[in-house]
Amino acid sequence: MHVVRFLLRPSIIPAWSTVLLVLLMIGFPAEALAASIRGLSIWWEVLFPALFPFFVISELLLGLGIVHFFGKILDPFMRPLFRIPGIGGFVVTMGYASGYPVGSRLTAQLWEQKLISRAEGERLVAFTTTSDPIFLIGAVSVGFFHNAALAPVLAAAHYGGGLIIGLLMRFHDRHEAPSEQRARKEPSKPTGRRKSRLAEAIHAMHTARLMDGRAFGVLLQDAVQAALRLMIVVGGLVVVFSVIMELLRQAGGIEVLAQGVRAILSLIHVPSALSDAVVNGIFEVTLGARSAGGATGSGLIHQAAIAAFVLSWGGLSVHAQIASLLSHTDLRYKPFFLARLLHGCIATGLIYLFWDWLGPVS
Structure with a gap:
């Protein structure tokens, strides 16, 4: 009994999972090679x-102070x-675009520069x-669904759900002290006019x-090197x-998991x-969205709802990329995981809510 408990300890499970994957690779070498080539x-x-x-542009923008x-x-x-400093607005813009x-890469960089606290990150x-x-318009709506008119409702559900998550996350760790940027107060001058916000920003x-302090040439070289290192990690995880x-x-x-999903x-x-x-979609967002688009006969509204869930959940491949980026910080993975799951559910519900208003005309 003690042996069973030891083997089921959370610290041991990853080791047994890795051993199982090695055995499966030995049993299905051709399939593993073909999958590697597809991922690459x-x-x-x-x-x-x-x-x-x-990635290169974000490094440059940080170095240039923009x-x-x-x-x-x-x-x-x-x-x-959202209870985050204004500098987070740049992350929101870049992340959505x-x-x-x-977005996670930029957040990790802001944390490393001590511009945000853990809760804000x-x-x-x-x-x-x-x-x-x-990707949402070109690959999913046009490429997978062959229906460009699906883009507005998908975008409204996906990005609208993201903003709802942002509003809900303002209550996350509400008692934690704000970032140094917020805590720092400049001494007020007794005389003279107050600087305009534009002047303060400049x-x-x-x-x-x-x-x-880096020259632009050095900054560009460092940006390219940092972006290449990150892309290698992303490629390896894919x-x-x-x-x-x-x-x-x-x-x-996969079939066992599919049976459980069918029941839900x-x-x-x-x-x-x-x-x-x-x-x-649980594993990889592209494959999930493609499968949703190809499930003809299931009803377009249901296909779009599942695609919205997949896009918002992101897939475990994306989760692994985010976890890798967060590993160099004190930002925790659990809040991200719960937010992705909730975002998927909210986006799915918004598809049904917005369908009569933004959905394709039959």
């Missing part, structure tokens, strides 16, 4: 060209709504991890640039999860044919 193809043809420029400029400008809006995991990561508009940008999914499929694990879908009156989309 997705990384090289889709993720690398889509994410690498944004992030600090936006921080001063947006501070009056971000603090009352660039897609996962750019966890709030930021929770609602800035979203799909980029190009001053903050100039000060940040002086503190960085390949690993591609192999894991294929091995589980060969071993029958039947309870909420969603066609069971969409179970494959949910299962694929």
Whole structure:
């Protein structure tokens, strides 16, 4: 009995899981190789060209002080709504425009520079991890569903759900002390006019640039190197999860999971044919969205609802990328996990709520 308890300890389970994966790779070597090649193809043809420029640009914007400029400008809006400093507004903009995991990368950088506290960082990561508009419109709506008119309702559910998560996360760790940026108070001058917010923002940008001190050539080189290191980690995780999914499929694990998903879908009156989309989406967002688009005959509204869930959940592949980025900080993974799950449920509900208003005309 003691041996069983020892083998089921949380610290031991990852070791046994790894051993199981090794055995499955020995049993299905050809399938594992093909899955690795598929994952590498997705990384090289889709993720690398889509994410690498944004990673480089974000590094440059931080080094040039432009992030600090936006921080001063947006501070009056971000603090009352989301309880994060104005500098987080830049992360929100870049995260929603660039897609996962750019928001988490920027949040980790702000934490490393002591511009945000742990609670503020966890709030930021929770609602800035979203799909980029190009993927949502071009790949999902047009590519997978072959219906561009689906984009408005998908976007409203996905990004609207993200903003709702942001508003809910303002109650996360409400008693934690604010960031140093918020706590710091500049001495008030007894005479003279108060600086305009624009002047304060320009001053903050100039000060940040002086503190960085790197020449632009050195800054660009460091930005490229940092972006390449991050892209290698992202690519490795995509390949690993591609192999894991294929091995589980060969071993029958995917089908067992699909049966459980079918039971849940039947309870909420969603066609069971969409179970494959949910299962694929649990692991990888692209495969899940593609499966949702291909489940014709299940009803377009239900297909869109499952696609919204998959996009908002993000897939365990994205979760692994975020966990890797957060591992160098004191930001916790659990709030992010719960926020992704809640975001998926909210986005699914918003599809049904918005469908008559924004959905495609039959």
